Amino acid sequence: MGRxxxxLPEELLLLALDPATGTTAQPQSLDLGLAGAQLVELAMAGRIxxxxxRISVVMPRPTGDPTLDHALELLRRRGAPVRAVHxxxxxxxxLRQTYLAHLERCGMVHAVAGPMCGVLPTTRYQATDxxxxxxxxxxxxxxxxxxxxPDPRTAALAALAHAVGLGKHLYPGNEGRSARSRLRDLIRHDPMGGLVAHAVMDVQNGAAAQPRRAQAPAARTPVPAHGRANAPQQAARGVAAQPHPGPMVRAVAR
Structure with a gap:
């Protein structure tokens, strides 16, 4: 893959970069969007x-992009297909910081160090072009x-921009409402982008941690005959009848 x-991760990050402040919009969800953008880019390159x-590796050959190849190697090590949401x-x-450093090395942004609110040291990033x-x-x-x-790349970019919440950054206010709605609708024009965008939103909504299925109720341990015989006397004394633990009865907690 040439330079x-x-x-797609680079484009998503540049789209989120505010030229006035040098900061990125939606920094928390942007990490998730960049991970999703890596999947779409690897799919477009024929690697997954x-x-x-779920996502399967179909060609483990490196792309030549170090950040993408790292993700591809991690996917390859999984062996079995992995759910996109997981x-x-x-x-x-x-990943946001990783890609900012990557863009700086590529000469697409330059870092500007300075205080935030006049006190805290911080680094801002300005696009070089x-x-x-x-x-x-x-x-x-x-x-x-x-x-x-749109073409698949633009459709996937739109889907990811919507998924991470960049709509309000790109098209703010009431006047941008219809544009945000159409941005959301573009998710249907690229199947892989749509899959990944929905996975990003599911992670943000907590759907990645699926609850475990409830275990079936444990079978009731049979009450030995002598226990059943003593039950009337125990009930008469106001004591709940309890089964007598036999020598082979074992409680198993799962």
């Missing part, structure tokens, strides 16, 4: 494929305004 084309709501919600948070960010935004605007089905 002539930006990857959806299998229902992958995105896994312990790989911090604002035309790139404008081009990414223009693709979304065109898809929203014209209603023409």
């Amino acid at each position: 002539s084309r930006r990857t 494929a959806p299998d229902g709501d 992958w995105i919600g896994g312990p790989r948070l911090g 604002t035309a790139i960010s404008r081009e990414i935004r223009a693709r979304l605007d065109t898809a929203i305004k014209t209603g023409v089905p």
